[in-house]
Amino acid sequence: MKTLFALGFVVVVLAVAGAAGGWLWMQSEVAKPGPSVETTTFEVRKGEHLGSVADRLEEQGLIRDARTLRLHARVEGQQTAVKVGEYAIPARASVQRILEQLVEGDVIEYRITVPEGLTTAQILRIIEKSDDLDGDMPEREIAEGTLLPDTYIFGADTTRTQMIERMEKAQDDLLEKLWPERSDDLPIESPEEAVILASVVEKETGIASERDLVAGLFTQRLKRGMRLESDPTVIYGVSKGEPLFNRAGQRRTLYRSELNKATDWNTYQIDGLPKTPICNPGRDAIAAVLNPADTDYVFFVADGKGGHLFAETLAEHNRNVAAYRAYEREEIARERNN
Structure with a gap:
């Protein structure tokens, strides 16, 4: 009886020792540096199961044996935890590191930057030319002023249609x-009108610090029944915002005949707001027209240095215009002498 007990005890000890040895062996295997000598792009596809992922990792030379990854994932309870996406697998990455990366969803990120003040047509050209986006452009019309400028980060397989919908x-x-x-007491009655006014503010401001003041100036003009008289609105009526040549x-610059020609956007010739936005304004321009600076300025002219000279009266404005023209003459003379 004692002999049988001793034999059973030995069997249990050997089994435990074997399991412990197997555990240590697996831990050693999954922690070993992988065979790849350079960073490699690897994609986990939609609907793909872990077995297929492991097999392709082995085929691409990123791991030595697919069975090791499958066993490690089973022990960790992560057979279904890998996330779809495109990954940059580092050189010599171990099975453990690769599985962690796939489970954490540490995918390659792409980005596309859309500056403030572009027209919808110009933004759509950026999206269409992006090599990081998939699919065709949508066939439906995308309205002016409906795409929010920003830097958008996205993963592999994002389509152009999805990006446009995201911006909208x-x-x-x-x-x-x-x-x-x-x-x-704003002179605008809807979010749509806010975007229209913000698009004019966006095109008129080259310095961010002036944005609230320009928004306040246009707000005052609208409240007083004055026309906006904004050159960018004239340009939009001529070329839909494309540069003039x-x-x-x-x-x-604009011709006098273009300033005098009435269009649905020429705010020298029409009262109130243009028919549509003239570009896609950024979030700061939209915020500015919804909470503009409290000012009595109703006139402004470029100062030749990227900013503007502001005035409350026409007489003061005329002096600012004269100062700007004098500055222009000085700059022309300086260029000729150099």
């Missing part, structure tokens, strides 16, 4: 947040 939703979400927080292919 970002615009909607921003307006939903900011519209209820607007100042009282002369016959020699050089960039040009």
Whole structure:
């Protein structure tokens, strides 16, 4: 009886020792540096199971044996935890490190930057030319002013349609947040009108610190029944916001005939706001028109240095215009002498 007990005890000890040895062996195997000598891109596809992922990792030379990864994932309870996406697998990455990366979803991130003040047509060209986005452009019309400029981070397999929809939703979400927080007594009646005015402010401001003041100035003009008289609105009526060129292919300013021509956007010729936005304004421009600076300024002119000279009266404005023209003459003379 004692002999049988002793034999059973030995069997249990050997089994435990074997299990412990197997555990230590597996821990050693999954921690070993992998065979790959360079960072490699690897994609986990939609609907793919762990077995297939492990097999392809072995085929691409990222791990030595697919069975090791499958066993490690089973022990860790992570057979179904890997996330779809594109991964940059580091050189010599171990089975343990690779599984951690796939479970954490540490995917390669792409980004696309859309500057403030571009027209919808210009933004759509950026999206269409992006090599990091998939799929065709949507066939539906994308309205002016409905895409929120920003830097968007996205993963592999993001389509161009999805990116456009994401930008539209970002615009909607921003307006939903900011519209209820607007100042009282604004001369705009809807979020859509806020975007129209913000698009004019966006095109008129080259310095961020002036944005609230320009928004306040245009707000005052609207309240007083004055026309906005904004050059960018004229340009939109001429070319839908595309740069203007002369016959020699050089960039040009507006012609007097264009300033005098009535369009749905020429705020020298029409009262109130343009028919549509003239670009896609950024979040700061939208916020500025909803909470503009409290000012009595109703005139402004470029100062030649990227900013503007502001005035409350026409007489003061005329002096600012004269100062700007004198500055221009000095700059022209300086260039000729150099």
